[in-house]
Each structure stands twice: as structure tokens, then as C-alpha cells.
Amino acid sequence: MATMTDTTMPTTPRAIHDEMIAFGIMTALLLVVPLTGVYPFFVMQALCFALLACAFNLLIGYGGLLSFGHAMFLGTAGYVSAHALKVWGLSPELGIVAGVAAAAGLAVITGVVAIRRQGIYFAMITLALSQLLYFIYLQTPFTHGEDGIQGIPQGYLFGIFNLSNPIILYYVILAGFLFGFLLIFRTINSPFGEVLKSIRENEQRAISLGYKTDQYKLLAYIISGTLAGFAGSLKVFVAQNASLTDVHWTMSGEIVLMTLVGGLGTVFGPVVGAFVIIAMQQYLAGFGQWVTVIQGAIFVICVLTFRRGVIGEIAHYFRRSL
Amino acid sequence: MQALYAQLLVGLINGSFYALLSLGLAVIFGMLNIINFAHGAVYMMGAFVAYFLLNVAGIGYWPALIIAPIVVGIFGMILERTMLQWLSGLDHLYGLLLTFGLALIIQGVFQNYFGSSGLPYSIPDELKGGMNLGFMFLPIYRGWVVVFSLIVCLLTWYLIERTRLGAYLRAATENPTLVRAFGVNVPRMITLTYGLGVGLAALAGVLSAPINQVRPLMGADLIIVVFAVVVIGGMGSIMGSIITGFTLGVVEGLTKYFYPEASNTVVFVLMVLVLLVKPSGLTGRAA
Amino acid sequence: MQNRISAVLVAVALSCAATGFASAQDKTIKIGVLTDNSGLYSDLGGVGSTLAAQMAVEDSGLAGKGWKIEVISADHQNKPDIATNIARQWIDVDKVDIFMDVLNSGVALAVNNVVREKNSIMINTGAATSDLTNAQCSPNTIHWVYDTYMLANSTGQALVKAGGDTWFFLTADYAFGAALERDTTAVVVKAGGKVIGGVKHPLNTADFSSFLLQAQASKAKIIGMANAGGDTTNTIKQASEFGIVAGGQKLAGLLLFITDVHSLGLKVAQGLNFTETFYWDMNDGTRAFSKRFSERMKNKAEPSMVQAGVYSGLVHYFKALEAMGGNPHDGAKVVAKMKEMPTDDPLFGKGTIRADGRKIHPAYLFEVKKPEESKGPWDYYKLVGTTPGDQAFRPLSESVCPLVKK
Numbered sequence A: 001m002a003t004m005t006d007t008t009m010p011t012t013p014r015a016i017h018d019e020m021i022a023f024g025i026m027t028a029l030l031l032v033v034p035l036t037g038v039y040p041f042f043v044m045q046a047l048c049f050a051l052l053a054c055a056f057n058l059l060i061g062y063g064g065l066l067s068f069g070h071a072m073f074l075g076t077a078g079y080v081s082a083h084a085l086k087v088w089g090l091s092p093e094l095g096i097v098a099g100v101a102a103a104a105g106l107a108v109i110t111g112v113v114a115i116r117r118q119g120i121y122f123a124m125i126t127l128a129l130s131q132l133l134y135f136i137y138l139q140t141p142f143t144h145g146e147d148g149i150q151g152i153p154q155g156y157l158f159g160i161f162n163l164s165n166p167i168i169l170y171y172v173i174l175a176g177f178l179f180g181f182l183l184i185f186r187t188i189n190s191p192f193g194e195v196l197k198s199i200r201e202n203e204q205r206a207i208s209l210g211y212k213t214d215q216y217k218l219l220a221y222i223i224s225g226t227l228a229g230f231a232g233s234l235k236v237f238v239a240q241n242a243s244l245t246d247v248h249w250t251m252s253g254e255i256v257l258m259t260l261v262g263g264l265g266t267v268f269g270p271v272v273g274a275f276v277i278i279a280m281q282q283y284l285a286g287f288g289q290w291v292t293v294i295q296g297a298i299f300v301i302c303v304l305t306f307r308r309g310v311i312g313e314i315a316h317y318f319r320r321s322l
Numbered sequence B: 001m002q003a004l005y006a007q008l009l010v011g012l013i014n015g016s017f018y019a020l021l022s023l024g025l026a027v028i029f030g031m032l033n034i035i036n037f038a039h040g041a042v043y044m045m046g047a048f049v050a051y052f053l054l055n056v057a058g059i060g061y062w063p064a065l066i067i068a069p070i071v072v073g074i075f076g077m078i079l080e081r082t083m084l085q086w087l088s089g090l091d092h093l094y095g096l097l098l099t100f101g102l103a104l105i106i107q108g109v110f111q112n113y114f115g116s117s118g119l120p121y122s123i124p125d126e127l128k129g130g131m132n133l134g135f136m137f138l139p140i141y142r143g144w145v146v147v148f149s150l151i152v153c154l155l156t157w158y159l160i161e162r163t164r165l166g167a168y169l170r171a172a173t174e175n176p177t178l179v180r181a182f183g184v185n186v187p188r189m190i191t192l193t194y195g196l197g198v199g200l201a202a203l204a205g206v207l208s209a210p211i212n213q214v215r216p217l218m219g220a221d222l223i224i225v226v227f228a229v230v231v232i233g234g235m236g237s238i239m240g241s242i243i244t245g246f247t248l249g250v251v252e253g254l255t256k257y258f259y260p261e262a263s264n265t266v267v268f269v270l271m272v273l274v275l276l277v278k279p280s281g282l283t284g285r286a287a
Numbered sequence C: 001m002q003n004r005i006s007a008v009l010v011a012v013a014l015s016c017a018a019t020g021f022a023s024a025q026d027k028t029i030k031i032g033v034l035t036d037n038s039g040l041y042s043d044l045g046g047v048g049s050t051l052a053a054q055m056a057v058e059d060s061g062l063a064g065k066g067w068k069i070e071v072i073s074a075d076h077q078n079k080p081d082i083a084t085n086i087a088r089q090w091i092d093v094d095k096v097d098i099f100m101d102v103l104n105s106g107v108a109l110a111v112n113n114v115v116r117e118k119n120s121i122m123i124n125t126g127a128a129t130s131d132l133t134n135a136q137c138s139p140n141t142i143h144w145v146y147d148t149y150m151l152a153n154s155t156g157q158a159l160v161k162a163g164g165d166t167w168f169f170l171t172a173d174y175a176f177g178a179a180l181e182r183d184t185t186a187v188v189v190k191a192g193g194k195v196i197g198g199v200k201h202p203l204n205t206a207d208f209s210s211f212l213l214q215a216q217a218s219k220a221k222i223i224g225m226a227n228a229g230g231d232t233t234n235t236i237k238q239a240s241e242f243g244i245v246a247g248g249q250k251l252a253g254l255l256l257f258i259t260d261v262h263s264l265g266l267k268v269a270q271g272l273n274f275t276e277t278f279y280w281d282m283n284d285g286t287r288a289f290s291k292r293f294s295e296r297m298k299n300k301a302e303p304s305m306v307q308a309g310v311y312s313g314l315v316h317y318f319k320a321l322e323a324m325g326g327n328p329h330d331g332a333k334v335v336a337k338m339k340e341m342p343t344d345d346p347l348f349g350k351g352t353i354r355a356d357g358r359k360i361h362p363a364y365l366f367e368v369k370k371p372e373e374s375k376g377p378w379d380y381y382k383l384v385g386t387t388p389g390d391q392a393f394r395p396l397s398e399s400v401c402p403l404v405k406k
Helices: A013-036 A040-063 A071-086 A092-114 A119-139 A166-188 A191-201 A203-208 A213-239 A249-262 A269-283 A290-305 A309-318 B002-032 B039-056 B061-082 B092-114 B140-162 B164-174 B176-181 B186-212 B222-233 B238-258 B266-277 C046-060 C080-092 C105-117 C148-161 C175-190 C209-218 C229-241 C258-264 C284-296 C305-324 C331-340
Strands: B130-132 B137-139 C028-035 C068-075 C098-101 C121-124 C141-143 C166-172 C194-201 C222-226 C250-253 C273-276 C343-345 C349-353 C363-368 C381-387
Touching: A013 A040, A013 A166, A040 A166, A040 A191, A040 A213, A040 A249, A040 A269, A040 C080, A071 A092, A071 A119, A071 A213, A071 A249, A092 A119, A092 A213, A092 B266, A119 A249, A119 B092, A119 B222, A119 B266, A166 A191, A166 A213, A191 A203, A191 A213, A203 A213, A213 C080, A249 A269, A249 A290, A249 A309, A249 B092, A269 A290, A269 A309, A290 B092, B002 B039, B002 B137, B002 B140, B002 B164, B002 B186, B002 B222, B002 B238, B002 C209, B039 B061, B039 B092, B039 B186, B039 B222, B061 B186, B137 B140, B140 B164, B140 B186, B140 B238, B164 B176, B164 B186, B176 B186, B222 B238, B222 B266, B238 B266, C028 C046, C028 C080, C028 C305, C046 C068, C046 C098, C046 C284, C046 C305, C068 C080, C080 C105, C098 C305, C105 C121, C105 C141, C105 C175, C121 C305, C121 C331, C141 C331, C148 C175, C148 C250, C148 C273, C148 C363, C148 C381, C166 C175, C166 C209, C175 C194, C175 C222, C194 C209, C209 C229, C222 C229, C229 C250, C229 C258, C250 C273, C284 C305, C305 C331, C305 C343
Parallel strands: C028 C068, C028 C098, C098 C121, C121 C141, C166 C194, C166 C222, C222 C250
Antiparallel strands: B130 B137, C273 C363, C343 C349, C363 C381
């Protein structure tokens, strides 16, 4: 069985060097965004989704597990953070902690169930679990069902940074994104990441080498879910609402799409993919449901002819790892 | 008590749709090793074909029961020929992603033209009205749906498990190379199988049109429940998916009576329980 | 997330390209019609609301006086998060001055927050929740056409008086359903009736059978439908399948629009009682407008009260701006001006806007005609009662709105 991703290359000093340069370019670009006059709300949203896609990519790209339910972490963390900020009146940093903790807890519980099966079954189970959560959130009072949680106060981060100022908010979100991104980068290049990759390539061999592969997969799942939750908590400050859209399966599909477009198993692919998809939704918004059709078409094209994704193809062309 | 029986009937009707859809998924999975994410979309197409037949060509419910599955089945076979067959040899997840993309395209196109609210499709005159059975009020159409789906499910089971064609099918699943050596055209068989699975979904769509109305997103949420049904039942056996489908419908109906708040989630909760106890599903073999 | 801004741009010819007026007041207006263009409420709002806005612009004659007015519209898909995204972008990037329609109570309450935060304007003609002018009232929002308090007050009271003293609610599970059920329950209890149960259903439900079975099992005399649009018409159609009306229970449509009656057909809808504040066949003014309106609708539909409200609200908005001599682009200031001036237009007649943002006009209790009584297409309603404006809505003495000085 051919694996989902065959574009990653062995981690070598040169690869890491390439990646650091790319990281520097990306950071520099993102730092100057507010000066360019681009609608900051759009970039902040894209950053949240980029982090989300990176977290998702950790699981599929390096663990070989396709989750079709990652929206549940995004939505759960969003709801909990929103509730903490609005109802409990917590400060922004504590609101984020609450959301992330909730996502982590959810990841532990669902992870234990989901990693019992692999491949397509894993995808279907995560999808079903997230749908279960969707219905729970539809009915529990604290989420306000269809209405969602609205008008969430942005507050002052650490008591100093006024998050209702778009420029300050932008840099806070950017800092959050970079933090999450580097954490994932570090994980991939750690011994833990190496074991994950070996499980993806050949689980039987990893088992015979004495690795308890289920534990590794569970841990990868928990890290991925927790970081996805972090993205959800950040998004609350941007959108100032938390709603069912973020837990719906269409959102899970969009996460898969972003990563697929950018390149499964590439470090920067999910970031590029997230920006591409969010920009597309933004600029094609006038075409109604044709956006959905185009997204579907991108799925089909990617799967049939373009399985490495944008970054994957570039990396493949230059024989580099990105 | 009357309400209990009535809710059980509603459950059985949903169970019929679960059974028809999970049966189709199982048939396709057996042959193509693909989880057909577009199953909900073709179910919706079945309903739309019936709607078009009635409103454009004036062709009613009964012919639609035959025409719609054939039309949609052919559409499915074209998809298989032009796209799905290129995925053999790749990770099965690519099949899931491709069919997910197809589902988005199909649903999006219909949403563009028909919005997201329902179009009415009325019950055929022969099946209008209801009977008072004493212990409950039975709308005739709904009774018909249950009986008819059961018959179709059993016929499909017979076709695959008890006929020569079915024997080829099963053999080709186990060992395609060997079956090809016997002179059977395996790729054509795969195409036909996909058409059959998709046709079953379209049939379910026609049956559902008078109950659920014709809506572009009618299959989108349903398919996820059906996935859970498939995980619970395991995909190993045809009869397994039929029985699981109907049973879960009934369980849902019971939940609607005893604890309505949980009726949306009960199937998913059961899925979790089954996974904890028997990860391969009730009738499935280890994947 | 996917904010779909249908770029329905209706630029109205500008006559003053010349720079002579530049030193005078700013005379540009951008109107955003935020509604459901594709879902279960699209008949009662949707493109009809955009058309009504365009007609208001054309009829105002402001283009001839040097004003430049633009109408844009977007589909919020009944999702509050999508709606707030669009709203924010409309205000920040597209410089929209005023939000019209904004049907769906959940959406309306969400947009209400954004509009207040950014000092824009919302004339809400589509949403029902009475919270818009009570607990959630805002100096930037006017609630134009109807609300849940007034529906409950008029329809609920009439039904209890007619002997419907036990109720079971079938409620759309979001802000609107909750508000309508709450306000109707208050009226039923006050009139001596009893609520013996209820069930919530998701917005945009296709199969109501299991909910209807619960309603049937409750044995309540009245099944109150606290839902709207496609949900209400589905409920009514399916109730007959399970023999509910034949079994002696009565369905009460707490909120019905003429477009719903049209899609149900008179045979199914006959005899239903409900309340509206506008009907196309009320007088010469409404008939003249409706004739022009339906001629321009693709399906020749007569205007719903929501669509009529868009027209009427804009007429008053334009009057206020003209009186101010230009557009100050200051939401609260314009709304304050609008509250000062009495309203008068051919569709809703004379009225006022209260301090809490509630537009005041009479409420009409209608009954759907029998098929044999109807003289032609869209001839659906009989007027059976009128509540004067000062009694139709929640009295200010009961208000918790901070804008109301006591």
C-alpha cells in the first residue's frame, strides 16, 4: 500500500537549514503585513487556519493518520474560550488556557477511541466523533446552539495589550501562530517525530523494533488536537464569536483541503494552503455556492494529478525539503 | 403506548435508509476498497431525478423508482471510469478524499440552482392517507417505504451471496488476478458494482423524496450517520449492514420516545461503545 | 466563514459628478441588504428585500438632487458567524451606512452587536425577537415591522379566547423560537391557559414526524408552531399525514407570511389565524406598491411584510438624511433624528419610532380564506381584527431597555 505522503525527505542538517531560511522569509513577510493595507482581519483569520492546518498536518503528514474531525478541536476550544471570556470574565490569556485545556482533554478521550482503527476507519471514526460533538453543542445551553456565542470581549492580554486594537491584535495572533508553528517544527525534528515517521512508513517494523506504536500515535493525536484547539482559541479573538460552523464537518473538510493543497507532510504546505483557500473564499465570495464547487474541484484535481501539493511540488522540483 | 409504536415506525423508516445506504457502501467497499463519500450526494441526486421527471417530463413516482437509480447509476459508472479507477494502487484514503471532493461539487451545483430549502414532492395517490391500526396511526406511504426497502435489501443480498454473478464478485474481491485469469473482465465488474451501489443510494433518495422533501443537502448529514452505522456493523458482510441499518433505526426510534434529546447522538455513542469493546465492528473482520 | 457577498450592485445614476458640491455635505449612501438568499427564509426576504430597497431608492428621487446611492446585498445563510463577518467587512472595507432586512433573530442579535460597536445603523424588518428593543436594545437599531411580543399578544390571545387553553409548543431551536415561545407562554398563562409541554427542533428541519408525534401524544388542544418560513410550511403539511388536525388538535401558526400561505396553498392553509402588520391588499397605497413590486419579481410574488418593511424603513431613513442635509456617516446620530420625526409612508401609514427603537403601527389579525372565497392569485387574507399601534407592542412601562428613561 502506497502511503499518503512520500515527499518528505530525511531530516538532514541541510534540510533544516533550508527550512530555517524559509521560516525567516515567512516571518518577515508576515511582520510587514499591517503596513501593506491588506485587510488585517483576513490575514488574522488565515493565520488561525494556517496553525490549524499545521496541527492537522502533524497527524497525517508525519503520523499517517487522516483525521476527518479536526473541526471538533477548533470548535471546542473556541466555545470554551468564548464562554470563559464572556461569562466567567477571565482575562484573555486564561481564556486561551481554558480553551486549549478543553481541546487537550477532548483529544485524550477521542484519541483513545479513534486510534483503535487505522486508515479509512480512522477517518470515518473521527468524522463520526466530531458529528457527535456537533449535536451535543447544538443542544447544550452554554453554546447557545444556532445563535452561537456573540460579542465576545477581546480584553487586555496580560493586562497590557489592548486586543481591540487591530494592529496589536494582529501581532498577538502572529506571535501565537509562530509559537505553535515552531512547536510543531520542533516536534517533527525530535526523536519522537522520527519514530512517528517510521511508524507511518512501516508500522510492523516499528513494532518489531520494540516501539509501542499505539502510544506514539495517541501522543501525536493529542499534540495535534491541542494545537488545533490553540488555533480555535486564537480565532475567538479575531471573529469575536464562537459558532456551530466551526464544529461542522464541512470545516473538517476545509482543513483537509488546505493541507492537501499546500502539501501533505511538508512543513510550510499547510500555511500556504490555508492562505490560498481563505483568499479564495474571500475573493470568490460573490459567486455563492460556486465556492463549494471550486473547493470540490480542487480536491479532485489534487487527488488525481497534484498529490504533492504546492509546496510539495516545489520541494520535489528543487530536491529540497520544505 | 401509541406514541411509542409511532416512534418505532419513524425509526424503522430511517433504518430503511440507513440499510439501503450502508448496503451500497458495503458493496462498493468490497469491490473497490473505497469509502464512497459521495454516497450522500448520489442519494440526493436520486431524489432530484425523481423531481425533474415529475416536473419536467410529467413522469410520476412509479417509473421514477426504476428510472432514477438507473440514471444515477450510469452517472456513477462514468465517475468510476473517468476518475476512481485511476486511484487503484494508491492509499485508500485518496479514494475518500476524491469522493469527498465529488460530493462537494455535486451538492454545490445543486445548491446554486435550488438554494438550500426543500422542494416539495408529493406522495403518489395510491399511497396517500393512513390507516388506524388501533394501536397507532400508520401513514401508508411510510409503511410502504419500510416494506419496499426490506425487499430491495434482501434481493441485493441474494444477488451477491447466492447467484453466479455474485460469486464472481466475491471472488474478485478476494483475488482479482485469479478471477481475471478465468476470463472475467474485472474492471468492467468493478464499474458495474459501483453503479449498483450508487443506484441503491439513488433508490433510497426517491423513496425519501415524499418524506424529507428534495433538498441539495439532504444526503450530506445523513451520510455521516451511515458511516457510523458502517463502523458499528463492520463492512465484512452484506447481511450485517442490512441488519445493523434497520436495528439502529429502531434504536433511534426508541430513543426518540424515551429520551428525545439523545436521538441525534445515540448512533454515535453506540459507535464509541462498539469500538471500545470490539474494534472491528459487530460483523466485520479486522481491517 | 464563507461570507458570500453577492455583488448585486445597483448603482443609482449620479447627477453631480461635478465637484461643485464637494464642499457641501457628503451625499453618498451605501445600503446593505443582509438576508437569506438561498435558504428556508429566502421567499419572505431574499431578493425581494433587495428589490424593495432598490424601489425605495428610485422612488426617493434623491439621485436627481445630487445624492449617490448604492445598494448591495449578501446571503448570510442563516449563520450568525457568517453574518457578523460580512457585517464587519461591509462597515470596515465597503463603507456600508445602513443594514436592511437582517432576518433571522440569531443573526439579527449578532449583527446588532457589530452595528452598535461600529456605530452603523440597522433597520431590522425581518427578525422577530422582541429582545432587539428590550434587553438588547441599541441606539443604532430600529425594529421596524413586527416582533414576538406583538405576535404573541395578538394571535395568542385570540386563540385562548376561542377556547384553546392547553398548548404544546413546536419550537425552532434558536433565538427566534425561544423568544416566540417565551412571549406566547406569557400571554397564554395570563389569559388563563396552560402550557403542557414542548419540543425543540433544529432550524431547517425536513422531517417533522417524530416532533409531531410528541405533540400528538401531549393531547394539547393547540399545537403552537414557534417556527417560521419553510419550517412552518413543512410542519403544517406533515401534520395532516399523521392525522393530527383530523384528531381534533389545532395548529397555531404564530408567525406566517403571505409567501408561506402561497406555498401551502389555500386548501391546506384555510382557516389559519395569524398576525401581520402589512398585507398587499389593504388599501390603494399598498396595492399600488405591490403591483409594481410583483411585476418585477421573477415569480410575480406579492411583497411580504418583511420586504414591505425594507421599503418603508428606507423611505423614512432618506427623509431623515434629507432633513440633515447630508449623510454624517454617524449611525447613532441618524437614528436619533429618525426617532424625532414621525413616520409616514403608503405601506404602513402614519407611525412613530419609540426611544427603544420600536417602530409603532397597528397589528392585523388575519384569517386565511377558503379556496372558494379567493377571487384570484394571492387573494388570501380576511381581516378579522386590528390592534392599534399603542396597544400592539410591549408597553414602555415593562421595558428593561436602558434607552428608555423612566
